[in-house]
Amino acid sequence: MAFYLPVGPQHPVHPEAILLKFKVEGEQVVDVDIDASYVHRGIEKALEFKTYTQGLYLVERICGICNVAHSTCYVVNIEQLIGREAPPRAQYLRLIVEELARIHSHLLWVGLAAHQIGFMSLFMLVFRDRELVMDLIEAITGNRVVTAYNVIGGVRRDIDEALAHKVRESLKALEERVRYYRRVAMEDPTVRARTVDVGYLSTSEARELFAVGPVARASNVKYDIRADDPYVAHEEVPFNVVVYDTCDVWGRLMVRIDEVLESISMIDYALDHMPSGEYRVRVPPIFRAPPGENLSRVEAPRGELLHYVRSDGGDRPYRYKVRTPTLANLMATAQMLKSRGDRVVYVADIPIIFGSIDPCICCTARVLIVDEEGKVVETTTDELARVSRRGEE
Amino acid sequence: MSEEEIVRELREKFGDLLLEAEVRRKRRVFVTVRREHYREVLGALRNMGFDFLEALTGIDAGDHFEVIAHVGRSSSVSVKAIIPKEDPRLPSIVDSFKGAELYEREVYEMLGIVFEGNPRLRRLLLPEDWPRGVYPLRKDYKPEHPKPLR
Numbered sequence: 001m002a003f004y005l006p007v008g009p010q011h012p013v014h015p016e017a018i019l020l021k022f023k024v025e026g027e028q029v030v031d032v033d034i035d036a037s038y039v040h041r042g043i044e045k046a047l048e049f050k051t052y053t054q055g056l057y058l059v060e061r062i063c064g065i066c067n068v069a070h071s072t073c074y075v076v077n078i079e080q081l082i083g084r085e086a087p088p089r090a091q092y093l094r095l096i097v098e099e100l101a102r103i104h105s106h107l108l109w110v111g112l113a114a115h116q117i118g119f120m121s122l123f124m125l126v127f128r129d130r131e132l133v134m135d136l137i138e139a140i141t142g143n144r145v146v147t148a149y150n151v152i153g154g155v156r157r158d159i160d161e162a163l164a165h166k167v168r169e170s171l172k173a174l175e176e177r178v179r180y181y182r183r184v185a186m187e188d189p190t191v192r193a194r195t196v197d198v199g200y201l202s203t204s205e206a207r208e209l210f211a212v213g214p215v216a217r218a219s220n221v222k223y224d225i226r227a228d229d230p231y232v233a234h235e236e237v238p239f240n241v242v243v244y245d246t247c248d249v250w251g252r253l254m255v256r257i258d259e260v261l262e263s264i265s266m267i268d269y270a271l272d273h274m275p276s277g278e279y280r281v282r283v284p285p286i287f288r289a290p291p292g293e294n295l296s297r298v299e300a301p302r303g304e305l306l307h308y309v310r311s312d313g314g315d316r317p318y319r320y321k322v323r324t325p326t327l328a329n330l331m332a333t334a335q336m337l338k339s340r341g342d343r344v345v346y347v348a349d350i351p352i353i354f355g356s357i358d359p360c361i362c363c364t365a366r367v368l369i370v371d372e373e374g375k376v377v378e379t380t381t382d383e384l385a386r387v388s389r390r391g392e393e
Numbered sequence: 394m395s396e397e398e399i400v401r402e403l404r405e406k407f408g409d410l411l412l413e414a415e416v417r418r419k420r421r422v423f424v425t426v427r428r429e430h431y432r433e434v435l436g437a438l439r440n441m442g443f444d445f446l447e448a449l450t451g452i453d454a455g456d457h458f459e460v461i462a463h464v465g466r467s468s469s470v471s472v473k474a475i476i477p478k479e480d481p482r483l484p485s486i487v488d489s490f491k492g493a494e495l496y497e498r499e500v501y502e503m504l505g506i507v508f509e510g511n512p513r514l515r516r517l518l519l520p521e522d523w524p525r526g527v528y529p530l531r532k533d534y535k536p537e538h539p540k541p542l543r
Binding site for chain 1: 415418420421423444445446447450452453461463466467471490491492494495496503504511529530536
């Protein structure tokens with residue numbers, strides 16, 4: 001006999017509002033509905049009422065954790081649209097801050113994953129070490145979380161030699177810690193027992209359902225926008241695309257830890273090889289973009305982020321589209337959460353499996369999915385209307 | 394496959410059916426078709442190896458709607474379908490691009506474009522008291538002006 005088990009919209013391990021409606025038989029999950037509509041804010045509509053410069057600040061606030069990815073994607077998009085590319089030094093500075101943000105995001109996830117499997121001491125240790133990166137981000141950009149570092153035409157601040165030295169020293173300390181966490185993930189029986197063969201997503205499923213980012217790479221899909229479609233200095237800074245073929249939560253853990261190590265070496269290399277010169281070209285605060293359209297893609301910590309802009313020649317975008325990585329991964333998540341064949345999903349594994357995509361619901365702010373028996377999942381948010389109204393001020 | 398080769402191969406297959414096919418910049422190809430040929434072009438691209446749908450963008454372009462399917466991994470091909478305003482319908486691609494389901498639902502909900510053949514096409518995101526037939530990303534939808542807080 002089957003029961004329906006709601007998880008969310010409020011749940012201790014997922015602070016963001018999302019409703020997972022499970023159909024369970026005993027301890028086994030049979031089917032799942034995901035409703036991510038609780039935090040829709042109508043940002044795409046609101047962007048049509050903002051000038052290009054104002055839009056940057058709104059875009060950064062789509063998501064706190066991946067604000068650097070969003071702002072990078074936005075400024076690259078607008079710069080290509082108006083034909084004012086950022087100078088080479090800015091490309092390097094963008095790469096450095098983006099990789100720092102990736103480190104902080106991945107470490108945050110490793111901590112949360114430890115929390116989700118009940119390994120609290122690991123959670124606290126990782127969060128302590130994450131502070132090293134947070135301090136660096138603050139020292140470089142002036143802000144801990146929403147960095148406001150990218151501007152159209154470049155970046156806001158330069159990195160001098162003293163600061164570069166501080167970054168190198170901190171990252172050296174961090175690298176040692178991350179290597180230790182890597183060993184924990186490889187060897188610790190608690191971590192392995194909770195992650196190996198849990199949340200299985202085969203390579204063909206990952207391809208079919210358009211999984212992106214670490215989720216795809218842990219399922220042996222070698223896809224990383226930084227390598228496939230470089231958007232800042234990636235062509236000049238060497239790095240490896242981390243791929244695992246275990247197709248489970250453990251693989252996603254290892255991909256993220258290895259990517260932190262890759263990011264550290266990328267930042268080291270970029271600091272040593274940064275070209276000198278301007279880090280910003282001035283673009284007037286209000287400008288008209290020529291009519292046209294442009295598409296830009298960025299490898300956010302959670303996967304491929306896509307922005308599309310259409311201009312009609314005015315000082316505001318005619319249409320701005322954002323496709324976030326969590327939205328792309330939701331179909332794959334629903335697949336991971338279902339028992340199929342001899343791959344049984346237990347209720348106790350729900351938090352870590354859902355958590356393994358590093359869900360960012362406020363990023364997604366859109367909806368989905370799979371509803372058995374064609375039932376409509378009810379939502380009561382009026383956020384869209386409320387925030388859209390703010391657009392015309 | 395280089396961007397120029399993609400355009401050449403599509404031109405060979407479809408000739409004048411493509412209203413527009415050009416390389417805009419490195420790794421960015423834009424193709425425009427009428428909606429009757431939208432599925433065929435995407436099917437051909439799929440056979441050429443572009444089996445990854447990145448996103449669907451719906452646009453209210455004034456006198457018509459546009460739905461843009463962004464496909465590809467390294468090179469991104471954007472296939473734009475022109476849809477008349479008085480008849481907002483487009484064939485669904487969920488049979489060949491399985492993960493397209495939620496993208497189609499989003500466009501359906503925000504612009505009212507009906508994807509024929511999507512078995513689960515229904516509203517999901519807007520509040521339950523959102524009036525029927527009001528589509529927020531259409532240009533004739535104007536958000537209300539905010540009332541001052543007291």
